[in-house]
Amino acid sequence: MEALLLDLLRSPELPYVAARGLVLIGAVMTIAGYSVLLERKASAWIQGRVGPNRTTTPFLAWIPLLGSFLRLGGFIQPAADGGKFLFKEDPIPAHVNKPYYVLAPVIALAPALAVLAMIPLSALPDGTPLALCPGADVGVLLMFAVSSLGVYGIALGGWASNSKFPFLGAVRGSAQLISYELAMGLSVLPVFLLTSAPGVDDGLNLATIVAGQEGMWNIVRQPLAALVFLVCIFAETNRHPFDMPESETDLVGGFHTEYGAFKFGLFFVAEYGHMVIGSSLFILMFLGGWQLPFVETAAWGALGTVAGLAIFGAKLAAFLFFFVWVRWTIPRFRYDQVMRLGWNVLLPLAVANLVLTFLVLAVAG
Amino acid sequence: MPDPLFVFIAALTLGACCLLVASRNPVTSAMGMILALVGIAAEFFLLDAYFLGVLQVLVYAGAVMVLFLFIIMLLDVQPPGGAYPWKRALAGGAAFLLLSAAAFALLAPEGSLAKAAGPTPPELAANPESYATAAKAFGRSLYTKYMLPLQMAGLLLLLALVGVVTLAKAPKSAD
Numbered sequence: 346m347e348a349l350l351l352d353l354l355r356s357p358e359l360p361y362v363a364a365r366g367l368v369l370i371g372a373v374m375t376i377a378g379y380s381v382l383l384e385r386k387a388s389a390w391i392q393g394r395v396g397p398n399r400t401t402t403p404f405l406a407w408i409p410l411l412g413s414f415l416r417l418g419g420f421i422q423p424a425a426d427g428g429k430f431l432f433k434e435d436p437i438p439a440h441v442n443k444p445y446y447v448l449a450p451v452i453a454l455a456p457a458l459a460v461l462a463m464i465p466l467s468a469l470p471d472g473t474p475l476a477l478c479p480g481a482d483v484g485v486l487l488m489f490a491v492s493s494l495g496v497y498g499i500a501l502g503g504w505a506s507n508s509k510f511p512f513l514g515a516v517r518g519s520a521q522l523i524s525y526e527l528a529m530g531l532s533v534l535p536v537f538l539l540t541s542a543p544g545v546d547d548g549l550n551l552a553t554i555v556a557g558q559e560g561m562w563n564i565v566r567q568p569l570a571a572l573v574f575l576v577c578i579f580a581e582t583n584r585h586p587f588d589m590p591e592s593e594t595d596l597v598g599g600f601h602t603e604y605g606a607f608k609f610g611l612f613f614v615a616e617y618g619h620m621v622i623g624s625s626l627f628i629l630m631f632l633g634g635w636q637l638p639f640v641e642t643a644a645w646g647a648l649g650t651v652a653g654l655a656i657f658g659a660k661l662a663a664f665l666f667f668f669v670w671v672r673w674t675i676p677r678f679r680y681d682q683v684m685r686l687g688w689n690v691l692l693p694l695a696v697a698n699l700v701l702t703f704l705v706l707a708v709a710g
Numbered sequence: 711m712p713d714p715l716f717v718f719i720a721a722l723t724l725g726a727c728c729l730l731v732a733s734r735n736p737v738t739s740a741m742g743m744i745l746a747l748v749g750i751a752a753e754f755f756l757l758d759a760y761f762l763g764v765l766q767v768l769v770y771a772g773a774v775m776v777l778f779l780f781i782i783m784l785l786d787v788q789p790p791g792g793a794y795p796w797k798r799a800l801a802g803g804a805a806f807l808l809l810s811a812a813a814f815a816l817l818a819p820e821g822s823l824a825k826a827a828g829p830t831p832p833e834l835a836a837n838p839e840s841y842a843t844a845a846k847a848f849g850r851s852l853y854t855k856y857m858l859p860l861q862m863a864g865l866l867l868l869l870a871l872v873g874v875v876t877l878a879k880a881p882k883s884a885d
Contacts, residue, residue, distance in 0.1 A: 445737070483845055486764045493772030497744070500776070504737065504783050512783070519780045526773060541846065549845050 354475065365477045369462050377617035378423030384669045386419060391673045397422040430610035438506075438603050445505035450604070450611035453498020457618030460492045464625045465551050467635045467653030470646045474552040475654070484551045485537075485630075489530065492581075492622055496522045498615060499583075499590050503600035514599030517680060518590030521580060524687040525587075529577035531695035535570045535702040536563055536630050555634030562638070564631040569698045571631045573691050578623035580687065583616065585672035589683060624664035632660055716756055723749030732799060734789040736782045740775060747771045761845045 353361055382397070389396030397419035405421065406412045415421055437443065463484060465474030496519055503515020540557045541548025548554075554563075564571045580587040591599035601612045628634060635653030636642065642649040642656070678686070726749060729742030747770045754763030852860055 483760050483764050486768060486845075487760075490764050490768035490772055493768065493776075494748075496772075496776055497779070500779055500783065501737075501741075516780065516784055519776055519783075523773065523776055523780070547846075 351469075354469075354477075365462070369458065369477050373458060373461055373618055373621070374427070374614065375423075376621060377614045378427055380617045380620065380665055380669075381426065381613075382419055382423050383665060384672070385422070387666065387669045388673045391670075400425045427610070430607050433606040435606040435608065440507050441603060442505040442507055445501050446603075447608070449498050449502035449505055450608045450615070451498075452501060453495055453615040454611045454618065456491050456494040456498075457615050457622060460488050460622050461618060463488055463491075464622070465555070465629070465634070466657050467650050468552070468555075468643060469650055472643070474555075475650060483549045485533070485549050485554070485626075488551075488622070488626065492619065493522075493526060495615065495619060498612070499600050502604065502612070503590070506600070506603035508603060510596045510598070511600050511602045514590040514592070514596045514602070517592075518583060518600060521583075521587065521589050521683055521687070524684060525577045525580035525691070528573055528687060528691040528695045529581060531692070531699060532570045532573035532577060533630060534699050535567050538699075538702055538706060539563070539566060551629050551634075555629055555636065558633045559636060560638075562631060562633040567631070567698070567702070569694060571627075573695045573698070574631070575627060576686075576691060578627060579668075579671065580683070582619040582623050582668075584620065584668055586675045586678050587683060588677060589680060592677060594677075620665060620668055621661065624661055624668070628657065628660045628664060713756065716753070719749050719752045719756070723753070734794065736787045736789070737779070740779045740782055743778070744771050744775045747775065761848050 353364060356362075386396040388394075398417045400419065400422045401412065401416040402421055405415055437446065462478040463476060465476040465484075467475040469475050499518045499522075500515050503511040503513075503518070506512070536554065537548055540554050545553060545557075579585075583590050588599075591601070593599065596602070601609055604612060635657040637656055642652045645652060723746050726742045726745035730739050730746060733739045733742060748767060751763040751766035751771070754760070754766060
């Protein structure tokens, strides 16, 4: 049993790789669907509404208590949404640049899926990280690199739509992503500095970074880095208050105005995929990953792996709720405010924090 | 027989390069360039040089090319009209092929390519893998043995930055 599980996780044979890919896509689609439900329910609570509570299916509805619980909680809504995206007519407007218009949603989603495969979720009993595609020892950089390719989906989608609002959204979006990538990259450097103490060889491996937070999470040691990184992942995922490419009040629907049906669905899933990536990176680098303070899950064997997975899942759910909570609490920035915050506040803060960490390490270390 | 993955990625990269130089649509050219850069990063991965491959994607495909695409889109560069200049394109391609074949013929025999690259540093000869794979070993050699080239490259970038600021500054007499 254990050998089969390890094979499933590590084997380079094609059937195992295909199985891992299917598990990943299934998990991402499910998480994205339920994140949308979380978004709708949480926004409803914040605004004093009830949110989705009508969708149900024949057989489930007949179960006495569970049926009404599932209906009122909106738990079947994601399936209905997904089915709607699949079965709707999928028109291609006449004025678009067809190849790029079709390609853009794929380019938006593919990097997100590739990065999600690399996220370590827990530690196996032998100490190695549990991930669908265990990354090299440059794991963090690889995740940054691949997820930065997602911007082409937005840029191409807006440009290929060949109309004014999507184009504005695409230009705003790519400018915003370039600006915040700098501050994001600089803000995590102190974390690498703390992890890569003399004697540690793979300080860019996420598992090493998590192991280095045993006892004290990085958010305590590097609060400023955590703050800058947090703001930057909101900007990089194009979430409120930074949803410049979309900003539906002034750009209709932003870069995806001309998209419908399943292509729009792909953009949608990509956005939630990037939310999961951003949250996971923050949890792994600043919130101790799959560890809890004062709990030695590493000593529990296989149970520890499951416990780590549960801890990571709980942190992820809490962080996704935080994303939603911020979206429905803080109003959107104006475009010039976004640029000023990125270049005049976050970038200098990140550099100052980096220099400060240099000095502290040079004097104390 | 070379690795089939290498052949596939090399073909993809070369195809993307052809797209880059032959296309008349600037956005297609930019996309070809991105694909070529990612392909080269994949070749680095096949050589076990993960760190270089990641940097290739992070810096060029993920940041520099976004700027390229941004400028192309912002200026709304239109592809030129008229018939495709087949004769000029073919002549240019043939000239490039001839030149590279000549350079290869001049440099390839008797290992003169390896001679031109200078002697292999002893640490590299002792443990060739650690330089390519581990970021830490890579950084150490960069900041000790290759300090001077690194500083020169940095100075070059600074010069370019100063030049851009000077050029971009609007002349005072204009207003």
